[in-house]
Amino acid sequence: MVPQNMSTENFQKKLPLHLAIVGGGNACKFFIEHIQGGRFPYLDIKLVGVCDIDPEAEGLRLAKSMGIYTTPNFRDLFKMQPLDGIIELTGREEVLLELIRHRPRRVAVIEHNIGKLLRTFFEMSRQLESAEQQIESEKMIANFLIEQTNEGIVMLNPDFTIAEANDAYLASIRKTRDQVIGANCYRVMYGLEVPCSSAQPIFQCPMLETLRTGASAHVIHENHLPGGQLAYCELVTYPVKDPEGEIVKIIEIRRDITQEFSSRWEKRVDELRADLRKMVQEDRMISLGKLAASCVHEINNPIQGLVTFSHLMQKMLSEGAPDSADLKEFKEYLTLMASELERCGDIVSGLLSFSRESPMVYKSVDLNQIIETVTALTRHRMALQNIELILDLTERAASISGDISHLQQCFLNLIFNAIEAMPRGGRLTVSSCVDTTEKQVRIQVRDTGDGIAQENLDHIFDPFFTTKAEGEGTGLGLSIVYGVVKNHGGHVCVESASGKGTLFSLNFPTL
16 A cells, blocks of 8 residues: 555646446446546546446446446457556456456456455445545545556655655566655666756656646656667656645656557558558559550560461462472461460560569579560560660679569669650660679669759659659659669669769679
């Protein structure tokens, strides 16, 4: 039990306490009526939820009629924020054990017998006739609830010395009452010889804020633990004033939110990753649409050749049995037809490979082959814009450990970027070389297009940065290039100036 001077005397602002009840019978109804009556000048008790499997339980029905959350499953109560404690009123041991086993660390469980004791306190409080007795009863209840909470509560003097602390606070700092009472809070918590704000000017001290404003203050501190881990602590301070309005004490409530903070951060990171995956896939589909439009013409040409050869062979057969010269021509036609069909198959295979979404799988790949595939798929688009393609690929295999699908998208984005930079035609040069000394494969993509303004060069790899009109791209093309190269252990360099074209150099580690 907290000593009497730890009670909430002279609180200007009530201490918040959020409770839930498991067991919605008559006892629950009693608690609701007493709590909702607002009979505690020092505590702001809010009933946030009631649980009972019987929908007709009188306490549950009363809670529902008052707009308080109700549920048949006590685990639903643990999801509520904020929640400081749960009062178990069923009297069943198995329910109490389940509550203790599954409760979050921040939530206290007040078992049935203690609940009975609290009810007795309530009844005694209601029966007291004198104002002095009423105040003393409420002090006892407030102190009892303070000790039941899992949150650390400490009372501070304006000179930073600790006047009192509850057991949860002492447990969180691993010190005894004798070690902290009368000691400075900054020495106890951080081992400092002067107040935190003096030692570290950027340090936010909620106690100083409360002393300055006379109101409550709230901060979140990042603490470095001995093992190197980071811990996050939420601090809230409240002023305790005398009848003249002078602050005589500060109540500080501290709550460890490391797990909660980490969970929220991980959830947010997962959401951002999912959003980014969707945007990358959208960029892939945009590129695929451009490819499909180009490949329609690439496939149409060999198909027209196949139709022509078929008609010629039909005509020759209609004129009678073929002689040896006709059979020789047939053989040449069939060879050409097989070649054209293989060409169509390669184009379709390339499209299917590019459109397929799959996780990254690293294996030995030849960058020269990937570049040849990508340029074959975009050759017709270049021809339509009067762009000359020059391939200067090393005869030696440009082998690295990589993922074919992501590398295809990387080079395709670079080539489409170059094509769109040369709307009036120009020259696109793609070269490769193997540097055995540096153990690197270097791929260079050079265009003679409009170039990139100097003020934009530092931003071209930023996600969603684009100089195109709205609706003409996602702004992810070059950021995907940067990400793919980085994931393969390489780096990207760019040289450009307005009106002088652009050179992208991609360096990958060799096998």
